[in-house]
Amino acid sequence: MISYWQAIVLGLLQGVSELFPISSLGHSVILAQLLGWNISANSNFFLTFLVGTHFATALVLLGFFWSDWVRIVKGLGRSLRDREIADPDARLAWLLIVATIPAGILGLALEHKLRSVFTSATSASIFLMLNGVMLYGAELLRRRAPVDEVGDADERIAERVGWPQAGAIGAAQSIALIPGFSRSGASMGGGLLVGLTNIDAARFAFLLATPIIFAAAILKLPDLLGSTGNGVRGQTLVGAICSAVTAYLAVRFLMRFFHTNRLTPFAIYCLIAGFVSLLYFVS
Amino acid sequence: MKRAITIAAVVLGVALIVVGIVYWVEPARSLPGFFPGEEAHSTTHHVKHGIAAFLVGLALLAFAWFYSAPKKSKPAA
Numbered sequence: 001m002i003s004y005w006q007a008i009v010l011g012l013l014q015g016v017s018e019l020f021p022i023s024s025l026g027h028s029v030i031l032a033q034l035l036g037w038n039i040s041a042n043s044n045f046f047l048t049f050l051v052g053t054h055f056a057t058a059l060v061l062l063g064f065f066w067s068d069w070v071r072i073v074k075g076l077g078r079s080l081r082d083r084e085i086a087d088p089d090a091r092l093a094w095l096l097i098v099a100t101i102p103a104g105i106l107g108l109a110l111e112h113k114l115r116s117v118f119t120s121a122t123s124a125s126i127f128l129m130l131n132g133v134m135l136y137g138a139e140l141l142r143r144r145a146p147v148d149e150v151g152d153a154d155e156r157i158a159e160r161v162g163w164p165q166a167g168a169i170g171a172a173q174s175i176a177l178i179p180g181f182s183r184s185g186a187s188m189g190g191g192l193l194v195g196l197t198n199i200d201a202a203r204f205a206f207l208l209a210t211p212i213i214f215a216a217a218i219l220k221l222p223d224l225l226g227s228t229g230n231g232v233r234g235q236t237l238v239g240a241i242c243s244a245v246t247a248y249l250a251v252r253f254l255m256r257f258f259h260t261n262r263l264t265p266f267a268i269y270c271l272i273a274g275f276v277s278l279l280y281f282v283s
Numbered sequence: 284m285k286r287a288i289t290i291a292a293v294v295l296g297v298a299l300i301v302v303g304i305v306y307w308v309e310p311a312r313s314l315p316g317f318f319p320g321e322e323a324h325s326t327t328h329h330v331k332h333g334i335a336a337f338l339v340g341l342a343l344l345a346f347a348w349f350y351s352a353p354k355k356s357k358p359a360a
Contacts (some may be wrong), residue, residue: 083352101342108331219334 002049002235006037011239014053015060015246018213019206019254021266022273024123029179030277033121041179042119043225051224052236053243055217058245061210068154068207072096075200088158092207095161099170099268100211106174107216114177124275127180132270134181135263138189149197152247157196157204165194169204173212186208188263198258206251208283285350292347299340306333 001009010028017024031038032039039046060068075089076097118127149156161169166186169190176183184205191201222237223229305314311325320329 080348083349084355085349097345101284101338104338105335108335269329 001193002039002045002232003117003233004238005165006039007049007239008242009234009241010039010049011056012246013140014050014239015057015243016250018054018057018243019061019184019209019247019250020156021131021135021178021188021263022103022270023124023128023176023182025176026128026131026182028179029119029124030121030128033276033281040119042115044195046230047220048223048232049236049239051217051220052211052240053281055221055243056130056240057247058210058213058217060164060244061251065207065210068184069269070152072207080225088152088155091158091264092154095158095163095166096207096211098163099166099173099208099249102167102171103173103208103212106171107177107212111177115179117220118178118180122278122281124179125274125281127178127274128277129179129180129272129274131185131268132267132274134189135185135267138192139263139267143195149200153200153203156254157200159201161191164192169194170208173208176279183212185263185266192263198262199255202254202258204216247275289347289351292343292350296343296347298339299336299343303333303335303340306330306336322351334350 009031013027013031014024017027021154026045027041029041031037071089075087075091076093079085079088079094084085085094090209118124169187172186172190174182175181175186184202187205187208188198188201191204196204224233243277302318305318307319309328311327312322313324313331314321319333320332335356339347
């Protein structure tokens with residue numbers, strides 16, 4: 001079971017690490033093991049708890065990018081009415097759909113298998129280091145210099161991301177089913193590889209994360225409301241509130257940070273944190 | 284050729300949406316034998332299989348909708 005204290009700590013951690021490219025699930029697994037908590041990433045009560053924190057994070061993202069979503073939904077409606085994808089909002093809407101389909105299908109197919117295989121803190125530490133390598137590699141292979149551009153970010157994303165690239169970025173997100181790899185890290189890295197700047201890659205990653213996190217939370221909502229949620233609903237509510245607060249602060253911080261900064265600090269952090277955790281768990 | 288691709292996408296899209304609904308409604312033991320996830324005596328519903336089939340079906344219908352749209356002539360400059 002999970003205590004209220006643990007719910008607060010894990011909720012605060014979840015909100016930050018879901019949006020920072022550092023793997024929320026990996027951090028939850030590693031922290032629980034470091035603190036000697038009897039919480040498995042595969043246990044029913046923890047998965048139920050995650051539903052609440054994910055739902056809170058998705059709500060924060062939806063609220064933060066509300067004006068973008070209004071434009072995107074209107075663009076989607078226009079494209080369906082006119083039977084053509086004529087403007088950047090409509091194109092961005094369909095790019096998000098194209099990216100979400102492989103992410104959703106791979107998530108549905110692989111979630112249980114991957115989570116049940118890679119549940120240990122040792123494997124999460126190794127994958128956290130590999131996440132650092134992935135972030136650093138994306139920075140090395142980026143196609144556009146990290147300059148601060150003027151103009152509409154959504155228009156730039158719609159212009160620079162192609163259909164196959166959107167599908168590939170969406171599919172890359174499913175690597176986050178392995179504790180230690182980051183969903184936002186995979187999509188931000190993918191964004192850099194297709195020619196986006198850091199700030200545009202972060203924006204695309206957050207827009208892309210919203211429907212996926214919402215869908216995953218809604219799919220598991222019956223667990224929270226059913227018998228699996230008995231004894232964990234109060235803790236989930238507390239964790240969700242904590243998660244919402246830190247998720248808001250995280251997205252606000254990152255949307256300023258990436259105007260002038262790169263993924264490199266997160267890559268270095270993942271390499272060091274993963275290495276130190278690995279040493280601790282194998283010694 | 285364009286017409287044939289559109290028809291194929293619509294037929295496949297509708298079929299996959301129906302498959303998705305069957306997954307949601309029928310337990311694993313009652314699924315047709317050629318459906319992935321069919322298991323004798325199992326009472327579980329393959330909700331995820333259903334969602335995947337439904338989403339791909341919708342995607343195919345969307346593709347057909349745009350693909351079959353009449354070409355709009357651009358206004359002269």
